[in-house]
Amino acid sequence: MKIDLRSLLAGECRQLTIDYSMSPAYDENDASSALYMVRFTTPLSVKGEITNTAGYMRMTLSLSIDYVAPCARCLSDVCGSFSFDVEKTVVPEGLLANIKEGDEDDYAIVYDGFLDMDAELLELLELSFPSKMLCDEDCKGLCQKCGKNLNEGECSCDMTEIDPRMLPLKKLWEEMQTDQEANPDNQK
Ligand SMILES: [Zn+2]
Ligand SMILES: [Zn+2]
Incomplete structure (x- = not known):
């Protein structure tokens, strides 16, 4: 979603509340992805705020999504909710040159008064999602010979x-x- 920051940039308000959800587009058959064989049962919820303190804009977001993923040992379904936080300094496009190379990940860039984080948030979801789920710490797995659970x-x-x-x-x-x-x- 494109977030309209124009009133925040103009100083008309000090804080902007963010609350929306989006459906992650990904390939659950891509074996190289952390989302391999993962099914999401809810959209990705994005909640938080952007605060403008004397021109310094800080964004804090909490994201969560429900999933069903196979247990790494016995392949049975593991259901759960995955949450992660994102914090960034928000800067208008014009200040892009001031950002040190390598620090880009700490910033969210505003183009023409709008901020579009969706692609990046989906990437963060994939990067931070656990690559192996277990139905139980003590899961015994499948028999290596007959495949029985x-x-x-x-x-x-x-x-x-x-x-x-x-x-x-x-x-x-x-x-x-x-x-x-x-x-x-x-x-x-
Ligand atoms: Zn298991
Ligand atoms: Zn067996």
Whole structure:
């Protein structure tokens, strides 16, 4: 959405409330994206404000969205709500040259009195969304041999001998476990 900042820029008001929602456009079949196999069940809610303090404009936003994503171990649906915050200094286009190279991410640029953050907010959603969801910290995952969901009970497989056809899957599964240990932040 284009946010009209003209009254804020003209000094007619000190604060502007932001409250809207948008539907994220993304490719849930793109395996390289953090949103791979993720379904959003609500639009992305964007709430916050932009405050003008003697010409210095600061934007603070809280974003949230509900999702259904597959558990990284057992593939069952994990439902939840994901929230993140965004804070930026808002500057008119004319002051663009004053921004140090590399600091651009700290700024939201106003063009012709309007601010359009949507593309950037969607990018931030993708960047900050957890890449691996777990239905439970202790999820037992799927049997590497028969594929049974071990949270629903043991299977009768003899795990001392693994079907060679399942070996690539076993290797992948082991890599995923190591990954999770290396990045505990990604577990939830
Ligand atoms: Zn699970
Ligand atoms: Zn089994």
